[in-house]
Amino acid sequence: MRPIIPSLKIIAPTFGNSFSLSNRDQDIESHSNSWHYHPEIELVYIHGGSGKRQVGNHISYFNNGDLILIGSNLPHCGFIGQESENKRETVIQLKPDFLGTTFLDLPQMANIKTLFHKADQGISFGQETITALGPRLKALSNQTQMERLLGLIAILNELAMTNDSTLLHAKGSSIEMQMQDNDRMNMVYNYVKEHFQENISLDDIAELVAMTVPSFCRYFKKITNKTFTKFVNDYRLVHASKLLAEKPISITEISYESGFNNFGHFNKSFKDFTGKSASQYRQELRSYIG
Secondary structure, X not given: OOOOXXXXXXXXXXOOOOOEEEEEEXXXXXXXXXXXXXXXXXXXXXXXXXXXXXXXXXXXEEOOOEEEEEOOXXXXXXXXXXXXXXXXXXXXXXXXXXXXXXXXXXXXXXXXXXXXXXXXXXXXXXXXXXXHHHHHHHHHHHOOXXXXXXXXXXXXXXXXXXXXXXXXXXXXXXXXXXXXXHHHHHHHHHHHHHHOOOOOOHHHHHHHOOOOHHHHHHHHHHHXXXXXXXXXXXXXXXXXXXXXXXXXXXXXXXXHHOOOOOHHHHHHHHHHHHOOOHHHHHHHHHHHHO
């Protein structure tokens, strides 16, 4: 079994700035789709398109772009790559104390301080907020250093004030892990990401992290607040949601391409997961897009 090395990403601020700002596309940043973590808070504006979100123990499908705030050291996958229809994104990465250790303690910064705390669970913002703030995030790269800083603070304050958001990483799950735990979970998540279309046995995954099967099952449930079997099943169902939206292939083909060997089990699992049958999900999504 080939081990998968977790990635601690090192990020340097943009020259002359206290934070990093970059515009990425699939051709030059396909490696960013790997499972990784970093101490910087990350704000990602996805310029349209669709794909998978994987933030902490959360897995879901996004359509028509996204705006996500990811807290410090919260493991996640990038949002562009060969499996995504998203080709372009603007990414801002900043340390929690990017303006100094006491700046967030100012009364005027109370909203942003609360926002950063919530970001420990990962936050996805709704379409109204994306429409309002996405172009402003994209425009930051063309501004002077001072305009960029003031513009970012204003955007963060508006994100803190909006009710148009969803927390991603399940509350009550362990977020602050020891480095050994972080590395071990990175290996598990990366393995599922690469092999979800195949049969993944508990024996294989326990061997990967040098644990017995019972110990691994207890460990994974404690860290993620869900069983490993449910995690893999959810990952497959999100992939199926993506295929239903993007690929003109039969639902039977989608079930098998998503790692389900039993079509009846896929149908039941998909309805339990989304509240809709696969055909209804596809029909409603086409109606929404159209």
